[in-house]
Amino acid sequence: MGQDNGRIVTTSWEEIRRYISTLKPAKYYGIPRGGEIMAQLLPEAWRAKTPEEADCFLDDLVDSGTTRNVYQSKYGAKPWYAMYHKSDSEVWYQFPWEVEGTLDAESHIQRLLQFLGEDTQREGLKETPRRYVKFLREFMQVPDWNFTTFDSEGYDQMIVQSNIPFYSLCEHHIAPFFGEGVIAYIPDGKIVGLSKLARTLDLFSRKLQNQERITQQVCDYLVEQLEPKGVAVILKAKHLCMEMRGVKKHDTFTTTSKMYGVFEDDMNARNELMKLI
Secondary structure (H helix, E strand, C coil): CCEEECEEEECCCHHHHHHCCCCCCEEEEECCHHHHHHCCCCCHHHHCCCCCCCEEEEEECCCCCCHHHHHHHHCCCCCCCEECCCCCCCCCCEECCCCCCCHHHHHHHHHHHCCCCCCCCCCCCHHHHHHHHHHHHHHHHHCCCCCCCCECCCCCCCEEEEEEEEEEHHHHHHHEEEEEEEEECCCCCCCEEHHHHHHHHHHHHCEEEEEHHHHHHHHHHHHHHHCCCCCEEEEEEHHHHHCCCEEHHHEEEEEEEEEHHHHHHHHHHHHHHHHHH
């Protein structure tokens, strides 16, 4: 069943209809989202509107089994029918209603909410999986931009941009952390458009990250692009992964810094920076 293309197994509507034709008369409740779509191919008299009235459940895929366990625990150990019972974690099953993987991603979010005991059919949560996937794609896809540089025309003094807001997602818990950054550099023949400093911080923060890596990456990028006499990057942020969970210490700030060139070697340059910010 399905066309095996390496680790991706694609399934056609014809194969789905063939599977549906093997089912015996009963009241089936389609598990959101794939099971719901498959249930529409059943005779209307076979479709259960709620889990309570169902004789059995219909799903497209049993992955970890968590969704099945949640439903059977809540609504009784009713038979569970699925096209695939996943045993190989490296295989990705592609169904015809999936568009660039978006619907499948939404389905996983929906299953996660179900695992946490949420009623994903109530009004406030029906569109949450779609909205959450849209949020992640929007947040983690930084718009294209050009790192525009100009001749410094002999200017070789410190340039400092402070109070640059940034937002990121902790790679350990996918919880937000956010704060403000300071970026400074001393040109050596080239300067950059002022907006590009803030855009550089966005470039490295808007993804799954940790604060230390962002600090390092911003500094390395500016050194590569500008070849300056010095670069300094200082980030100060609040981490919800330690405020909402774990140690639960509120209003705690974490500061990271990276100094390059004269900011690292010349204490006078570093002191001047500290006075300016």
